[in-house]
Amino acid sequence: MKDQSPTILLAHGSGGQLSHELVERVFVRHFDSSILAELNDAAIIGFESSELQVPGSTNPQPGTDNLKLAFTTDSYVIQPLFFPGGDIGKLAVCGTVNDLAVSGAEPRYLSAGFIIEEGLPLETLERIAVSMAETARVAGVQIVTGDTKVVDHGAADGLFINTAGVGVLRAGMHLSPSNLRPGDLLLINGTVGDHGMAVMMQREGLEFGSSLLSDCAPLNGLIAELLAACPDAVRCMRDPTRGGLVTTLNEWAMSARMGIEVEETAIPVREEVRAACEVLGLDPLYVANEGKVIIAVVPQAAEEALAVLRAHPLGREAALIGQVTDEHPGRVVLRTPLGARRVVEMLVGAQLPRIC
């Protein structure tokens, strides 16, 4: 299906198929950058040795050293600003930290840009700033630069935050869906759909028990432990945010031109999330996560990787959920409890708008 709409729709921001088409058609086409065109969670930017400064000298040092950084950005427009398990500020730090971490980088420095609607209580802004500061401390990153804009009442919805982030790519690290090979196994560090359903419940004023919390968390610690314990195991990682698990797996399948098979019963879903999804007619496999990472590993390392994940507080419910195959390239196939197989595609539009 080709996007023929002459105006921007909510679905263009869903992370689904219309988002992809918009990005390709408008941004990738005109910005004409090979780095952008890779459409990874973070851009990898390299700096040559001739740019290095030797303290005390004004001359660059000759040599072949090379610094590779990861650089990424996200804007956060979530409503409501506060939700069970987090707030827009925590989300803005976690989201960018996680995009750097899944690229194989150690997150270091963040920027924070605030677009504030006139009339926002100062106390609200301050609570959010405190939350960002705490999350940054937990993640071990520094917010080093920022910007504040205020727009007139009615010209924005309370508060939007943009964060950009810079991290140091680990030596020798090159994670990409193009690394995927048939037989690679797919892990996830816990239950899916928690973030999206916690926000939806808050938004709709519904309650499904106090345990329905967003999973919003910085994943760089978990990922650092995994990469230290199993340095050669990981082919590719991604955090399945907007569009959920199935959207990310479809991106991988298309990008790698491989098939992906997932075992429905193996995917951890919290009971409250399943119940809430049923009430609202949603599928948890498409619901946003903010503290989950999908990890493709070489088959022989899967057991060890799973053990490392489970030993970490953010990976206790880690599971092996599927594998890469050379059958049905570009497609994600779900095996149901009854043994049936069904293709699960990326959604065209938005399941849940303004979820991040």
Add this chain to the structure above:
Amino acid sequence: MKDQSPTILLAHGSGGQLSHELVERVFVRHFDSSILAELNDAAIIGFESSELQVPGSTNPQPGTDNLKLAFTTDSYVIQPLFFPGGDIGKLAVCGTVNDLAVSGAEPRYLSAGFIIEEGLPLETLERIAVSMAETARVAGVQIVTGDTKVVDHGAADGLFINTAGVGVLRAGMHLSPSNLRPGDLLLINGTVGDHGMAVMMQREGLEFGSSLLSDCAPLNGLIAELLAACPDAVRCMRDPTRGGLVTTLNEWAMSARMGIEVEETAIPVREEVRAACEVLGLDPLYVANEGKVIIAVVPQAAEEALAVLRAHPLGREAALIGQVTDEHPGRVVLRTPLGARRVVEMLVGAQLPRIC
């Protein structure tokens, strides 16, 4: 005056005194970063040699090399999206390029985050993307990563853009208002107030002749030529955007605990800008610029620096406008044509909202 408002006002986004108080009170206090606390146009972030990658090896190279990068962000909320001499996209690239350039860095990589109101014509977004791409090409930077969010109709005002940028700090470069010394001379590369008045005229539907254009331009080329020609001349640079010339000079005077004296008749102001300001009751010295840089130079280098600026298309009307003094520390004093001296302070609030 202390800010006691319990809610955010438009004036908090003006770049004036209330903006400064908000940033200090909420962001600097909680984010607790010594780099952020410097409140420069860009943060300087350093990477140690132990983080460098040697191609073909997984071990970091020992040594003392050091890469210093500049990192900055700005959000753009200007209304209208298109104005004489530019548009929000051109502005979003120039603004971040200029923040890096005035820090002494060579701008390299940008991120672009779009917050789009549902219903924006796709053609509008595309025109803006084309403008960003063209401006990036002129400035020699690459847009390497991005994000698109869509909010429901009425939850934003057409389009907001955030850009963050990364540049390489030139070897040995340390520009800061703390470098200012009595006797240093102040240069500007041309007329002030063009951007703000071009936008205001467009917004109000007024016309003051076809030559009232925004000065929106990437300044990194001009600055690179200056630093190459006079490597030891420059103490500090800043682009006087929101709040205009006087706001930037007040920031310098306070930060350096020096006085600044400016000759009113020496400040270049276009006749149409002066006329438009009179009609609207504005002072061009407080009106936003998007292609201007104030440069503090050591006295003996001023003549050469001025010649270099004037030889560049973006510096033809460059002028010597004032000097640093050890009298009246923290204050900016304007000498009027009649020889009177008057203190010009930072505005408390907004002269022109949503000008960038």
